[in-house]
Amino acid sequence: MGTPWETIIKVYRQQLGDRSFGTVDEYQKDFLNFLRAKNYFDIADNSLDEVRRTLRSIVNGLLRDLMQENNDYASLSLDEIPKKASSDLADKIKSYIGLIKKNSKKLPDFEVFELSEFSSEYVKYFKDCLDGSPSKDKFVFSEDLIRLFVELYFELYTREQSFSSEYTGLVFTGFGDEEIFPQLLPIKVSFVMSNRLRYFVDEDASAVIGKGLDGAICPFAQVDVIDTILQGIDPQFEETINQNFEKAFKKYNLLLAGIVRNKDEDLAKQIEGIDIQSLMDSILETNDEYKRLKHIQPLMNAVETLSKEDLAEMAESLIYLTYLKRRITFAEESVGGPVDVAIISKGDGMVWIKRKHYFDPKLNTNFFKNYLR
16 A cells, blocks of 8 residues: 555554553554554555556456467357356356355455445556456456446455455554463454455464363475475375376276276166276375374474473574575575564563664664654
C-alpha cells in the first residue's frame, strides 16, 4: 500500500508507549486495530491500482487457460468464437466460485461484507479493465459476465485462499503479562480493499507453548533447508519421488492390463481401475510416520530441553545454512548477510545476542539513549 513496514511498526511502537497486554494475542489485535485506524495506510489510488492489477491478472489467466483448453474454437467462424468463448468462460467462472466458497474461509474483516456493497463500489473499474483486455475481440463481455467477474474477484479476495503470494508475513511472539510460556502467532497481511484490511491469522504456523506443546521450530519465508534438516529429506526431492512413484504405479497397471487384455478384457478393465491414490496415500502415511519418529520427534525432544544459549545458536545455524545453500547454488538469495539473533524470556524480556545496524553505534550514542529509555 506504499508505506514501508518499518515505518508502520515504529509509529506503532511510539503509540504503544508503556502500555502492555496480558497475552500476545492482545498485542496482535491492538496492532491490527492500529492498522485499521490509520487511514493514511489506505490510500485510495493505491487500493484502486491494486484492484486493477489483480483483476487484469485474473482475467488474462482465465482467458489464456480457456483458449488453450478448447481446440474446437478452430472450427468456428470469427463471428461464432466470441459467443461460444463467453459462454464457456461464464461456466468456468461459476465453477471457480463454487470451489472457492466450499474450500476457503472468509477473512475476519470481510465476514459481514456483502457482494452488493462491493459491486456498487468497483463494478465500473471492472468494466474499464475488461474493455482494455487484449482478448476483448474474442469475448462478449456482457453485463452478466461482468457481474460474474465481480463475484469471482469478491470471493477470491475476501477469503484466505488468495494469499498465495501477494502478502507480508508478520510474526508476533514473546510473552504477555499473564503468560508464563512463550507464544508465536503469525499473520498474513495483504492490501486494503473497501477500507477493510485483508489479513488472517496463520493458525497452521502458530505455536502456543504450554497447551500440549513443549517446543517448536517455526521457519518462515525460505524454509526448504530448515525443512530438510527437520524431516531428513529435501521437500522438493520428496515431492519428485512421490510423483515418480505415482507415475510408475499407473504405468505398471497399464502394462499388466495390456498383458491380459487379449485373454480377459474384464480383468484388464479391473486392473486399470485399481485405485492408485489409495496406494499412494498409504505410502505417504508410512513415510510421514517414519519422518516423525526418526527425525522430527528426536529433534523436538532436544529443543524442549536446550538452554537459551543453545537455542540461539541452533536458530542462527539454521538460518546460516539456508544462506549458504542459496549462495553456493546461485539461487535467489533473500536470506543472507549477518544474522540477527535475539532471545526472549519471561524473566529478562528481549535480549539481543547479535544485531547489525545500518550505522556505526559508536557515533550514535543518542540513538540508544532514546531507544532504551
